[in-house]
Amino acid sequence: MYKLHGYQTQNNKKVLYVVEELGLPYEFNFVNLFKGEHKTEAFLKMNPLGKVPVLEHDDKYLFESGAICRYLANQESNSLFPEDKFQRALVDQWMEFFTNHLGFWLNTLFYQKVIKKMANLGEPNSEKCAEANKFLQPQLKVLDGDLEKGKYIVGNELTIADLVAFAYIEQMDALEMSLSDYPNVLKWKEEISQRDSIKKANAHFN
């Protein structure tokens, strides 16, 4: 049994999407960041950084959402994390692209425009938002070009790269950002949003 300690932000959702898609047995422990539950002594023993998500498995703890997704997908052989070394490297490549580029800029906007408002942290920083928007448009174009070639991010099979990417891209709804200039991304996003795994993962937050 796996136990996932998390909140309802994209780093946590990506792990939930992967665990649901794999059909692994797990328990979800909602960690209320607004109550500081991620900074208690007990939590810091699981992750000294005081951040979610954390995966608990057989009395061992793992933090960093990308590492958790890969660990879960490595439990048994499955098409979500291909065995072929080059295909697997492509999955890693797109996961890194999201963590360091496209997803990073979406997170920047999400923090400035959504989280700051929720947490009463003041107005969005317009320079940071402008910088994020400048990088986002060409990077969305790159993703759109990739999804023109295949149904999913790495060819025609769903992989953990799609689930990780979806957790970032879906933030565009709350940001009221349109995907109309990126029709392949829009089609892909709509398809992924209908998957049972996505619905089951989000049911934790209803």
Ligand SMILES: N[C@@H](CCC(=O)N[C@@H](CS)C(=O)NCC(=O)O)C(=O)O
């Ligand atoms: N690189 C980490 C980032 C983890 C992270 O920043 N988690 C946020 C929620 S999405 C958090 O715990 N924030 C609370 C804090 O930093 O105090 C990952 O991918 O897991």
